[in-house]
Amino acid sequence: MSKGCRQNQDKKQSKKFRCRETESDQQPFGELKLLVTDLDICGVVFTAHTTVMRENLQRKREDDEESYREQRLDEEDCDSHSSSMEAKSSPDLESIGSGTTTKRLSGSRSRTRRDFLTRFTDSERFTENLQDWFGLVSENHDNKPVFEPPFELVELQKFDYALEGVSFQQLTRMPNAVYASTSTSVEANAYLAVEDFLHAAVKSLWEAFWSQEEEEAVPFSVGCLFSENLKFYQAEKALALGRLDGLSATGVLLKNPRHPHGKWDHVLELALLRPEVGSRQPSLPVLGEALFYALRVLISRSVSRLDFSQSANCVFVLLVDLQYGGVVKVEGDVSKLDYDVNNVYDCAAEWVKNHSKISVSPIDRIWNKLGNANWRDIGALQVVFATYHSIVQYFGPPRHSIEDLAADHSSRVHSRRQERQLGDSGLNENGMFRLQQRTMSPEIVEVHEEEESSKVEPEPLMKLEVGSVLWLEDSNYQKGYQINQVLTNGTLPYHIASPVDEAGKSVFLYVGSPPSQLEPALEDMNLWYQVQRQTKMLSIMRQRGLSSKYLPQLHGSGRIIHPGQCQKPSSGGRCDHPWCGTPILVTTPVGETVSDMVNEGRFGPEEAIRCCHDCLSALSSSSSAGIRHGDIRPENVVYVTSGVRQPYFVLIGWGHAVLEDRDRPAMNLHFSSTYALQEGKLCAASDAESLIYMLYFCFGDLPELDSVEGALQWRETSWSKRLIQQKLGDVSTILKAFSDYVDSLCGTPYPLDYGIWLRRLKRNLSEDHGKEIETSG
Numbered sequence: 001m002s003k004g005c006r007q008n009q010d011k012k013q014s015k016k017f018r019c020r021e022t023e024s025d026q027q028p029f030g031e032l033k034l035l036v037t038d039l040d041i042c043g044v045v046f047t048a049h050t051t052v053m054r055e056n057l058q059r060k061r062e063d064d065e066e067s068y069r070e071q072r073l074d075e076e077d078c079d080s081h082s083s084s085m086e087a088k089s090s091p092d093l094e095s096i097g098s099g100t101t102t103k104r105l106s107g108s109r110s111r112t113r114r115d116f117l118t119r120f121t122d123s124e125r126f127t128e129n130l131q132d133w134f135g136l137v138s139e140n141h142d143n144k145p146v147f148e149p150p151f152e153l154v155e156l157q158k159f160d161y162a163l164e165g166v167s168f169q170q171l172t173r174m175p176n177a178v179y180a181s182t183s184t185s186v187e188a189n190a191y192l193a194v195e196d197f198l199h200a201a202v203k204s205l206w207e208a209f210w211s212q213e214e215e216e217a218v219p220f221s222v223g224c225l226f227s228e229n230l231k232f233y234q235a236e237k238a239l240a241l242g243r244l245d246g247l248s249a250t251g252v253l254l255k256n257p258r259h260p261h262g263k264w265d266h267v268l269e270l271a272l273l274r275p276e277v278g279s280r281q282p283s284l285p286v287l288g289e290a291l292f293y294a295l296r297v298l299i300s301r302s303v304s305r306l307d308f309s310q311s312a313n314c315v316f317v318l319l320v321d322l323q324y325g326g327v328v329k330v331e332g333d334v335s336k337l338d339y340d341v342n343n344v345y346d347c348a349a350e351w352v353k354n355h356s357k358i359s360v361s362p363i364d365r366i367w368n369k370l371g372n373a374n375w376r377d378i379g380a381l382q383v384v385f386a387t388y389h390s391i392v393q394y395f396g397p398p399r400h401s402i403e404d405l406a407a408d409h410s411s412r413v414h415s416r417r418q419e420r421q422l423g424d425s426g427l428n429e430n431g432m433f434r435l436q437q438r439t440m441s442p443e444i445v446e447v448h449e450e451e452e453s454s455k456v457e458p459e460p461l462m463k464l465e466v467g468s469v470l471w472l473e474d475s476n477y478q479k480g481y482q483i484n485q486v487l488t489n490g491t492l493p494y495h496i497a498s499p500v501d502e503a504g505k506s507v508f509l510y511v512g513s514p515p516s517q518l519e520p521a522l523e524d525m526n527l528w529y530q531v532q533r534q535t536k537m538l539s540i541m542r543q544r545g546l547s548s549k550y551l552p553q554l555h556g557s558g559r560i561i562h563p564g565q566c567q568k569p570s571s572g573g574r575c576d577h578p579w580c581g582t583p584i585l586v587t588t589p590v591g592e593t594v595s596d597m598v599n600e601g602r603f604g605p606e607e608a609i610r611c612c613h614d615c616l617s618a619l620s621s622s623s624s625a626g627i628r629h630g631d632i633r634p635e636n637v638v639y640v641t642s643g644v645r646q647p648y649f650v651l652i653g654w655g656h657a658v659l660e661d662r663d664r665p666a667m668n669l670h671f672s673s674t675y676a677l678q679e680g681k682l683c684a685a686s687d688a689e690s691l692i693y694m695l696y697f698c699f700g701d702l703p704e705l706d707s708v709e710g711a712l713q714w715r716e717t718s719w720s721k722r723l724i725q726q727k728l729g730d731v732s733t734i735l736k737a738f739s740d741y742v743d744s745l746c747g748t749p750y751p752l753d754y755g756i757w758l759r760r761l762k763r764n765l766s767e768d769h770g771k772e773i774e775t776s777g
Helices: 005-037 045-074 106-119 121-130 129-137 153-162 186-210 233-238 284-302 344-355 378-393 402-405 408-419 525-543 594-599 605-623 674-679 686-698 708-720 723-731 734-746 754-765
Strands: 218-226 231-233 247-254 266-272 314-320 326-330 356-360 471-472 478-488 493-499 508-513 551-561 583-586 635-641 647-653
Touching: 106 284, 106 344, 121 284, 121 344, 129 284, 129 344, 129 493, 153 378, 153 402, 153 525, 186 233, 186 247, 186 314, 186 378, 218 233, 231 233, 233 247, 247 378, 266 284, 266 378, 266 723, 284 314, 284 326, 284 344, 284 356, 314 378, 326 344, 344 356, 378 525, 402 408, 471 583, 478 508, 508 525, 525 551, 525 583, 594 635, 594 686, 605 635, 605 647, 605 686, 605 734, 605 754, 674 686, 674 708, 686 723, 686 734, 708 723, 723 734, 734 754
Parallel strands: 266 314
Antiparallel strands: 218 231, 218 247, 247 266, 314 326, 326 356, 471 478, 471 551, 478 493, 493 508, 508 583, 551 583, 635 647
């Protein structure tokens, strides 16, 4: 070892010693405060103080020795074969690194969890404790997935649209699986390829969604996990030291020069490289190891000083081989884990069985035969989507949301069609053909060769005009509906119709996209939310017994019955007719939208108070079943006047309703809540906040908002200057008071007190002819 190297080590060691001495000197006096009070009478203060000081000096000496061993390992140019690589020590016992502090556990509880991690080091013993549980959950799923997937197909489609302008480049190729058994270097090259794949993913995601400057450094590092000491090392350095057999995983971590070998609370996600992952579901050894590492990350985060922008109770683990890959998502509250340091593996297994939620994606192909990643295919896309969510946990919502980037898709399609001189005939905003009616003719049509081949004549669209009759096929009946009016909510068409057998009754009729010959994920997402998803939510409301006149009622749903003979092969299939299998949703009651009322000047203070009461009553009913609306805007509130003594408002448009944690609300720059724009989720008061924005904009002009940042800035300014309260105060004092109340709850977990505000709003309405107002179902 050179003289300069030894001097640098001595300086660093001395500095570490002084820092640790300061910490340890502070600790004994804090522990002895109560001890001195109790023992002073007995005259044993000096003895007790001496004993504790001796213990802390011993602890400090042990810490210094551990620090010195780590220093030797870091100085690779001085001693690249340090024996500390083979010592079984847990990096979780290191002092917590820099980061914004947040609420901490008490000292004893934090120490217990660290001691638990010190003993929780053997994934095989942990997996053995899960054998009975895995067999139990697998026995009833012969040919079906055991666990639900972490992502829905429509989420991946939207993410795919957002990544159209993002460049990914894996430079280190994955070795071909054909030579896996004949070459000793295949596994080493595979670790290098996985490391480069993860680096390319986080770099491109950071630059596309979070980076503010073009040359901004990526705040992540990628390293391989060495199983002997559970520390992270760059793959090339570990392989150069001949430690290939000791590598167990590859991790994406926060970059921290103070901790070159990583800290477990800095781990964003882990990737396990295992042979033959390419099956429907991972085997117990692979899944058990993924759960083992996921639990270590969750426990480490629970004692971390880092301030997590999103919930820390979720971690993603990637499973990959030389061709295929998938995602394991583990969620759970580790405060419910029994931290018995004498029985760590049984306690950890019990937590997995009783307090965790596990999601496993389908295993799909990531790398082609040349070793290049298929970035735009479903296999790589779901892995990158998991990485995106992992970054969100540490850095919060991106500067450019998925919705913002996905919105450019339609403009790209338009530009492409202009380049090809195809025009815009028959396309919707996602670039897919709208529902079309093919005219069938028995005659032979003469083809004129002189027509330009570049001009494509559009096929006639299926237009539901006034007077048209649609027949709906359900499992139990067939019902016809005659179109009376064709309307639009600003982006999508819908209809007012009458049942053929009830001519005097009116219903809302929504027609979805026809099933595509391609993958279902390519169907129009907006129509899917309007028809299929809304059908699901209204069915759930009916099943859970929600009954309120302020909620829409499901009148019918099913598939369209097209003209002519249907040649579908089975009850679940479809024939070649373009209408075959098209979904339909029918709801009641029917009314005029608030948007139309505002445009015609018929939405005054009285209507505003009644609208606030009725929508709040609808939200009260739905929240009792754990359902939140997520898309409150003037087009989704209708005013019912036909056939009732007292007109009332109904909250419609439940396609974006949030029922589970993985559901995402609609993103609207004018009407979405602050929490929805920041986190992509709803808090307890989000729907009420959107209701306030809707009422506010009904009496004022919409501001020009072109980005999420601009929308958040407008909200911050408007609330801080009380512009919203002042505007609604000009309409009604009760609306001003309600807006003040909602402002106090925005972004907090506190629930809205529906009862008291429904009574107050009802009191303001009761003067209107003494009518009784229904508050909730």
